[in-house]
Amino acid sequence: MGNIMDKKERIDKIIASQGLATRSEVKAMIKRGEVVVNGVVIKDSGTKACYSDEIFVDGQKLFQTKYTYIMLNKPEGVVSATDDKRYKTVVDILPDDLKRKNLFPAGRLDKDTIGFCLITDDGEFAHDILSPSKHVTKTYIARLSKSIDYEQAKKSFHEGVILGDGTVLLSAILEQIEDGGTPIYKVIVKEGKYHQVKRMFLRFGAEVTELKRIAIGGLPLDDSLKSGEARLISADELKSIVENDERF
Ligand code: URA
Numbered sequence: 001m002g003n004i005m006d007k008k009e010r011i012d013k014i015i016a017s018q019g020l021a022t023r024s025e026v027k028a029m030i031k032r033g034e035v036v037v038n039g040v041v042i043k044d045s046g047t048k049a050c051y052s053d054e055i056f057v058d059g060q061k062l063f064q065t066k067y068t069y070i071m072l073n074k075p076e077g078v079v080s081a082t083d084d085k086r087y088k089t090v091v092d093i094l095p096d097d098l099k100r101k102n103l104f105p106a107g108r109l110d111k112d113t114i115g116f117c118l119i120t121d122d123g124e125f126a127h128d129i130l131s132p133s134k135h136v137t138k139t140y141i142a143r144l145s146k147s148i149d150y151e152q153a154k155k156s157f158h159e160g161v162i163l164g165d166g167t168v169l170l171s172a173i174l175e176q177i178e179d180g181g182t183p184i185y186k187v188i189v190k191e192g193k194y195h196q197v198k199r200m201f202l203r204f205g206a207e208v209t210e211l212k213r214i215a216i217g218g219l220p221l222d223d224s225l226k227s228g229e230a231r232l233i234s235a236d237e238l239k240s241i242v243e244n245d246e247r248f
Contacts, residue, residue, distance in 0.1 A: 011037060012045040015057055018234040034058045051232065061235045067122035069233040070098055073225040074117040074213075080108040090117050094230055106130060107138075107192050115140075115213035116221040118241075119230070129216065129241060132170060132191040136242060139215035140187045140197050147183055148204040150176050157187070161200045167193060169200070182209065217241035 055062040106126035218240040
């Protein structure tokens with residue numbers, strides 16, 4: 001199985017694949033001498049490089065090279081695990097060129113939850129982004145079975161919802177996106193208790209009928225990734241994950 005880090009690709013393709021700029025913008029940057037690979041300024045967009053090379057774009061390092069960090073737009077019906085007897089896992093569905101040993105999902109999304117699943121082989125980083133004390137937010141869009149009392153729920157989310165089993169949650173942010181028959185809300189939480197978002201809304205009498213994670217910390221799900229698609233996360237994007245959310 002090929003390892004993405006050692007695969008040779010055109011430098012403009014590698015940089016554009018990170019969503020920093022379009023292919024033609026990247027070509028212009030290369031012409032301006034803004035791209036440096038392993039200490040050498042690159043002037044030809046057709047130059048081949050590897051993801052494991054040290055690549056700087058306008059002074060910013062493109063990848064962390066020691067570990068792999070992948071953004072997957074998780075589809076429905078796939079489990080957040082490394083292996084499962086009955087269902088496909090988030091690791092199974094990665095394209096071959098992103099697969100490598102020891103990858104696991106950092107945190108669990110339910111089988112029916114879709115959106116941003118971060119897959120890595122960096123245990124310490126995974127621990128950090130999951131630990132409530134590190135305050136890395138997770139942002140979800142939830143469609144509900146019916147309306148709830150928005151003002152009351154917003155206040156309670158802010159103060160810390162008490163779940164049915166008595167668990168007291170940390171402060172969370174609730175924003176109404178769409179009112180109506182099956183309203184849509186944005187929820188920002190700092191922890192990941194079992195079925196947390198679904199159980200939070202149950203306290204207000206509504207079931208979550210669709211749930212999508214759209215961001216981890218300050219890094220939004222790349223909306224150019226179709227359901228089931230994945231790509232590497234750049235070094236700058238990785239940093240944005242752990243930026244503090246000023247609203248908490
Ligand atoms: N909260 C849930 O209820 N389910 C998820 O998958 C994630 C957060």
